[in-house]
Amino acid sequence: MDAKIRLFSCILNRFLLFLLVILLCFTCLPVLAQPQTERVLLTVDLLQERLHNPVFEDGKLFVDLRFMVVDLRPENGEFASQFYQLLRKELSKTGSGKSLGLDLSDAVIQGDFVGSDLGIRTSLYPQVISPSFSPGEQEQLAQLKGVCLQSLGLGFASGRDCKSLLGTQSTASSDIYVFRGGLTIRRTRFNGMVSFANTFFLQPVDAEGAIFQGVSNWTETRFSRTVNFSGAVFRQSAQWGGSIFFDKADWKLVKFQNGVYFQGSSFEDNVNFTQAVFTGLAKFSRSQWWGNTDFSQVRFAGQVQYTRSHFHGFLLLIETTFEQAVTFRAAQFQQPVTFRGASILNQADFSDVEFSKSAYLNVSGLGFNSNQAKFLGNPNQIGKMLVVSSLQGNQSVLRNLAQNFRSLQQIGDVNQLEYTKQQLRLQELTHLLTGININSASPETLIRLGFNFHQVSAIISRRELQPFRDKTELLALPEVDFNTYIQLNEKLMFGEPLLVGGWLLHAWTWLCLSLLLLLSGYGTSFWLVFGVGIMAIAYFGLVFWFIDRLRRFRPVAILPTTDETIAMLTSFCCLNLLGILAVFRNSENPWLTLMCLGLIIVPIPLFLVIRLYQGGRYHNQIHVTYFTEDSSMRQLRLLIGRLPVIPRYIGFRDRYLSILWEKRWNWLNYYDFSMNNLLRIGFNDIRLRDEDVPGIISSLAWYEWSLGVLYITLVLWTLSRTIPGLNLLIYLK
Known part of the structure; x- marks a missing residue:
């Protein structure tokens, strides 16, 4: 029985405690709903009291006008006049060396607010600047001159202060207003127009969350310290033309609901x-x-x-x-x-x-x-x-x-x-071919890469359950920290490992794509292709001239003349210089382009030439040139289907005669032969004879001709991409 009574008493006490808590909550809610601070209408007496009792904020003195209603409407003109007069007088004082700021946070400004009237009117002309400014303030004002000089070329130096600094005399129209202290207008509501035109702020301006219902005029305003307008709202147009911000400016989350004009402004930070x-x-x-x-x-x-x-x-x-x-x-x-x-x-x-x-x-x-x-x-x-x-x-x-x-x-x-x-x-292909696939890499490879033992164990356990499909899955592992992920991300591959056949296919694609990018900019630069072709023509022309004219020194020397040698070497250098200039002007990686071209045209011909001179030449017609020309006509020809060796048919052989060794311009024939092979164009149809010619020389000619097939294809493809409509002309032909 006693146990039941105690249980009932406990339940009753808890119920009464619950009712008491509910009652207290409902009683306190109206109190909590009331604003913490109600706004007070600012009067002259209250203003004087606040002026005589400034407050410290962040180590600086401020006139505390927070949560005030400041009525500056025309019908309250007497108060407005005294408001500007009293504030201007106090804000202009230096006192103990600390300038006095103005704090209007959470206030409501009714009517137009001409903030520039609160500053000291002065000229920045050095001879007439107000002596009341401290050396530090004068230094702040002087830094404007450098900005004016920088901006002179862009037309910024039309402001009043810039005219004073850069001019030879001071006029009343060039005066500005200097606001010595800080300005804090956090969450302040301006119901009318706001004007701080031609004002120089020497201290920070904090307008976070301020609301500007009317037009805002900040034309040619200078901010020597930080500016904070984050979260501010400008419901009408805001004029900031010609303003200068010497320090950081924060406009995060600001809302300009009408036009905003920053033309001619300068942001120094x-x-x-x-x-x-x-x-x-x-x-x-x-x-x-x-x-x-x-x-x-x-x-x-x-x-x-x-x-x-x-x-x-x-x-x-x-x-x-x-x-x-x-x-x-x-x-x-x-x-x-x-x-x-x-x-x-x-x-x-x-x-x-x-x-x-x-x-x-x-x-x-x-x-x-x-x-x-x-x-x-x-x-x-x-x-x-x-x-x-x-x-x-x-x-x-x-x-x-x-x-x-x-x-x-x-x-x-x-x-x-x-x-x-x-x-x-x-880049993707390079990464695919050289990267380490995380799904197939051995533990030793992963450790050498930079993972520790615990990370490798976690990776192996994870990929046994399911392979990694992308890099985000690696970062999801608890053992892999972000720094390790950043360091090794570019070295890893994700997805299915490549088989040998797939790897070779991608390698072939990589090689072809690299050649197209280096030699033609992937068909985007005709002049790059032209430069590459000029150097190839010059090189093969020199090679064929060398093996045709320099055959032996003894017993009877077969050598070119001195004049011909000079002409050939000079022309070779000039053509290569022209090609190099074209490559360097049109290639993003000119050295790689030259290296790529060298690997294509130098090793095989050089090897064949060395073998030719190592074995010597002991054939018939040793004193006759290897090259013949179609002597039936002399004209510029397009030789698309031409082969480098003369045909066997006797009727054609009668038309092909040996090139003229004894002529002083004979060296041009070798360039013509090289052009025939590479560009399929030439002034004469020059070919190799098919009798008593070393096989190495024929191999050289066919090698250049094979490169010519690829080169002319590259030229036509590049032209079709760079000249609109040319591709249609080519296809119709």
Whole structure:
């Protein structure tokens, strides 16, 4: 019985405690719902009290006007006059060496707020500058001169302060307003117009979360310290033309719901506009960006203009959306521009843009539909500036950009994109052939690669259950840390291991693709093909002249004349110089191109020539040239189906006579023979005789002729890709 009573008492106590907690919660909710601080209407008396009792914030003195309602409407003109007068007087004082700042956080400003009236009006002309400024403040003001000089060429130096600094005299119209202390307007609501035009801020400006209901005028404003407008809202147009930001500027999450104008502005340090929203026109024309500029995840609903702007640092446009046209016409880039994951829904204009040697446009993952949007740029230039990090995931990007340039009839840029695509394909093939497949590598190989014993054990256990399909599955293993993954990612292959046949097939593809890229830019550069051909013609011409004219020294010397030798060697050097110039002007890897060409044309002919002179020549007609020409006509001929040896039919033999050794211009015949073999074109149909000719010489001729088949195919393919409509003409022929 006692146990039941105790149980009932316990349950009753818990129930009463529960009711008490519920009652307390409902009682406290109305209190919690009330704002912590209510706004107070600012009066003259209250203003004077706050002026006499400044507060410390982050080690600096501020006039505390937080949570105030400041009525500056015309019907309250007397208060507005005293408000500006009293504040200007106190904010202009230096006192104990510390300038007094203004804190309007969480306040509501009714009517127009002319913030420039709170500063000291002065001229920056050195002879008339106010002596009340401390040496440190004068140094801050003086740093403007360097910016004015830098900007003079771009038309920025039209501001009042720049006129004072660069001019010879000071006028009242060139005066500016100096705001000595810091300005804090966090979450402040401005219901009217705000003007800080021609104001020089010597201390930081913090406007995080501020709301500007009316027009904002910050024209020709100078910010000597950091600026923070993150989360601010501008409901009407915001004017920032000709402003200068000497320190970092933070505009993260800012919302410009109308037009914003930064034309002629200068940003001396890093700028952050991430996740900002521009609803109206955004004008950044003739602006200078000296630090890194971050427009990542920004939404531009209106047009964007960066015309004639200079970007000296990195420009980040990662996952940025351009719903209307964006213009970079005549802009200059000193560092890379990143469009990774960005979306261009209308038009991007890069006409007349200047890129430094280290600058390019990274368009990896670019959202671009060529049927709806356009990507404009200078023909034969913009395509070279477009870069993607890898072929995987970017094939549609390259395809859409190629369709865009094809619709604009910029064939050179289309070919450049194809060249970029094939370069990435070559990188993938190289990685495929040389990388270590994680699904087939032995434990010893993985350890030598850089994995520790526990990581290798985890990898083997994982691949026994299921092979690794991509690199993300490796990172998912708890034993593999991120640093190890970053170090070894480029050395590993994922997926099914290659069989021997598959490896050989990929190796053959790699070889052919490498030759096409090095010798013709994958059919995108005719002048590169021309340079390669000129050097090959000169080399084989010299080889055939050498074996035909220099036969022996004894017993009776058969040697070329001195004049002929000089002419041949001089022409060989000139032709090679011409070819080398063409290669270096048109190849991205000229030394590799020359090495590749050398491996094709030098080893085999050199070996055959050495064997020829080692064995000697003891045949009939030793004093007669090996080369004959069709003497029935002398004209420029197209010799597509010609073979390097004269035909057997006696009727044709009567037409072929030996070339004229004794003529001073005889050395030209060897170049003509080389052109016949490689280019299938020549002034005479020159061929080898088929009697009393060493087999090595015939082998040399057939070797060059075989290379000529490949070379003329390369020439025609390159021409068909670089000249619109020529491919149709070739096919019709």
